[in-house]
Amino acid sequence: MVKIGSNGSSSSLVVARDVSKTYHRGSEDLHVLQGINLQIDAGDFVAFMGPSGSGKTTLLNLLGGLDVPSTGSIIVAGDEITRLSGPRLTQWRARHVGFIFQMYNLLPVLSAFRNVELPLLLTSLSSDERRKRVETALRVVNLQERMNHKPGELSGGQQQRVAIARAIVADPTFLLCDEPTGDLDRKSADEILELLELLVRDFKKTVLMVTHDPRAAERAHATLHLDKGLLTQ
Amino acid sequence: MKYLPLLLANLTRRKVRTILTVGSFAVALFLFGLLYTIRASFNQGIEAAGADRLVVINKVSLIQPLPLAYRDRIQRTPGIKEVTYANWFGGVYQDEKNFFAQFAVDHSTWRAMYPEFLLSEKEWSDFSASRTACIAGEFTAKRFGWKVGDRIPVRGVIYPGAWEFDLVGIYKGARPQDDTSQFWFRWDYLQENGPPWTKGYVGWYVARMNAGEDMAALASKLDESFANSTWETRTQSEQFFMASFVKQMGNIEFLMVTIGSVVFFTLLLVTGNSMAMSVRERTGELAVLKAVGFTDTFVLGLVMTESLLIAVVGGGLGILAAKAFTVFGGDPTGGLLPVFYLSMVGIVSGLVATVLVGVAAGLLPALSARRLQVVQAFRRL
Numbered sequence: 001m002v003k004i005g006s007n008g009s010s011s012s013l014v015v016a017r018d019v020s021k022t023y024h025r026g027s028e029d030l031h032v033l034q035g036i037n038l039q040i041d042a043g044d045f046v047a048f049m050g051p052s053g054s055g056k057t058t059l060l061n062l063l064g065g066l067d068v069p070s071t072g073s074i075i076v077a078g079d080e081i082t083r084l085s086g087p088r089l090t091q092w093r094a095r096h097v098g099f100i101f102q103m104y105n106l107l108p109v110l111s112a113f114r115n116v117e118l119p120l121l122l123t124s125l126s127s128d129e130r131r132k133r134v135e136t137a138l139r140v141v142n143l144q145e146r147m148n149h150k151p152g153e154l155s156g157g158q159q160q161r162v163a164i165a166r167a168i169v170a171d172p173t174f175l176l177c178d179e180p181t182g183d184l185d186r187k188s189a190d191e192i193l194e195l196l197e198l199l200v201r202d203f204k205k206t207v208l209m210v211t212h213d214p215r216a217a218e219r220a221h222a223t224l225h226l227d228k229g230l231l232t233q
Numbered sequence: 234m235k236y237l238p239l240l241l242a243n244l245t246r247r248k249v250r251t252i253l254t255v256g257s258f259a260v261a262l263f264l265f266g267l268l269y270t271i272r273a274s275f276n277q278g279i280e281a282a283g284a285d286r287l288v289v290i291n292k293v294s295l296i297q298p299l300p301l302a303y304r305d306r307i308q309r310t311p312g313i314k315e316v317t318y319a320n321w322f323g324g325v326y327q328d329e330k331n332f333f334a335q336f337a338v339d340h341s342t343w344r345a346m347y348p349e350f351l352l353s354e355k356e357w358s359d360f361s362a363s364r365t366a367c368i369a370g371e372f373t374a375k376r377f378g379w380k381v382g383d384r385i386p387v388r389g390v391i392y393p394g395a396w397e398f399d400l401v402g403i404y405k406g407a408r409p410q411d412d413t414s415q416f417w418f419r420w421d422y423l424q425e426n427g428p429p430w431t432k433g434y435v436g437w438y439v440a441r442m443n444a445g446e447d448m449a450a451l452a453s454k455l456d457e458s459f460a461n462s463t464w465e466t467r468t469q470s471e472q473f474f475m476a477s478f479v480k481q482m483g484n485i486e487f488l489m490v491t492i493g494s495v496v497f498f499t500l501l502l503v504t505g506n507s508m509a510m511s512v513r514e515r516t517g518e519l520a521v522l523k524a525v526g527f528t529d530t531f532v533l534g535l536v537m538t539e540s541l542l543i544a545v546v547g548g549g550l551g552i553l554a555a556k557a558f559t560v561f562g563g564d565p566t567g568g569l570l571p572v573f574y575l576s577m578v579g580i581v582s583g584l585v586a587t588v589l590v591g592v593a594a595g596l597l598p599a600l601s602a603r604r605l606q607v608v609q610a611f612r613r614l
Binding site for chain 2: 110
């Protein structure tokens with residue numbers, strides 16, 4: 001069992017037990033993750049590194065409830081998400097997870113404001129309350145001046161900051177970042193990493209980040225390595 | 234309402250495509266509206282026909298006459314309440330293009346037989362008072378700008394000569410489907426001034442039966458009573474008579490249904506393709522929606538709503554245009570389709586068809602969006 005608990009918290013936010021993931025390609029079985037045991041405390045900033053195909057993104061998808069493991073169980077904030085499926089798992093994601101992707105994955109037809117507002121549409125908040133929350137999130141990422149701009153009118157770094165605002169606007173339990181700086185220049189990458197650090201430090205967010213970039217991993221409290229589906233610290 | 238910006242943003246993503254798809258619906262529903270109107274126009278005689286009226290014509294053909302002497306025999310037949318008769322005149326007013334139906338009618342019985350044609354007492358008494366009197370429907374009067382008191386010259390074709398009539402009344406229809414394009418003048422005037430071979434003959438009889446009578450049995454009884462005579466008859470319900478008349482022009486119903494079906498099927502393909510493209514090109518965005526917590530059912534609903542919105546906006550515009558065309562443009566044939574209006578049933582039928590096509594076109598792309606797996610979608614990007 002790999003335990004991450006740099007903040008001294010007594011209870012683990014994320015617990016993965018004997019998690020494996022196997023894909024079937026014709027007659028061939030592809031073991032992407034094997035026997036993953038992991039414990040992460042609330043408020044940690046953890047980086048996952050490893051070569052391409054090592055299973056980093058798959059692990060992130062499993063922890064975020066986007067995919068289900070072939071075996072094993074995952075418990076997040078007391079919920080055994082491996083027992084959830086369909087709409088219940090989707091609702092769980094909406095409540096607990098903020099996703100940040102390498103390619104930002106913003107909706108190009110919506111303004112920054114509308115993109116950030118998306119997760120709030122799933123809540124019962126009024127229009128005014130949603131507006132306040134979106135403005136706050138955009139202020140955190142320092143983009144309140146560009147809220148009416150569409151993604152195509154923003155730089156890569158700005159788009160990623162909008163994506164971060166979208167990820168935090170509903171105040172999720174933790175953030176999952178899949179190569180958040182992979183498509184950015186150094187300066188923009190550093191800004192994004194500083195923002196993630198800020199979220200961990202000042203807003204007590206838990207951040208799990210997949211990265212190829214050692215300089216990005218240095219910002220994390222702990223770095224876990226994956227190789228051929230096996231986890232090492 | 235909170236999802237409206239998302240919905241509108243998706244619809245305006247490819248403006249040209251959306252406009253073209255909406256336009257396809259508009260054109261298709263405009264066409265549907267016109268086809269429905271034309272079909273209804275052809276069938277208006279059937280719809281307007283009296284349920285208790287029988288038409289007695291010559292067994293050989295409608296254009297063969299029947300003796301006037303039959304009037305009393307029909308009247309005396311048990312089950313018959315009243316009888317009237319008429320002749321087709323077929324004259325030309327100013328130009329052959331100015332077609333409208335002209336009937337020489339028996340002024341003493343015609344009114345009672347057709348209470349759905351509305352005229353004042355004075356107009357009827359004026360009609361009865363003068364042999365040269367005539368009455369026109371408001372459609373025809375409006376068409377030629379006639380007013381009561383006008384003298385109407387008509388060139389006889391079947392009944393040669395220059396005929397002149399004095400317009401003493403303009404009738405209206407009690408119902409929208411009533412034909413107000415007819416022109417009536419007195420049968421006795423035709424008798425006096427027509428050629429010798431027309432004397433003592435009428436074109437057809439119309440008989441009203443008593444309530445509760447068996448129409449088919451009564452028709453058979455009438456025909457049997459004239460069997461083996463020089464002038465054998467064929468008696469039909471007025472509705473059947475009108476339907477046969479329409480059928481003589483071809484299978485209008487089949488033609489309309491075929492054209493309509495082809496139009497809607499093409500529309501289904503166009504819209505289905507458009508929606509499929511729309512879903513395919515935003516696979517990543519739909520995956521993002523699911524990742525942040527929107528359910529599969531929401532995504533299905535989103536695509537279906539887009540499809541329906543396109544359908545309803547386009548279809549609504551098309552049907553509105555068709556209605557406007559029938560109201561402001563009127564009969565495009567210049568008198569062949571006097572009852573040319575798009576009824577509420579036609580409008581509702583069009584909108585129902587629109588919604589069905591919208592649902593059918595959006596269903597497959599929506600189901601495909603619903604089935605979309607987030608992880609697989611991201612892997613494809």
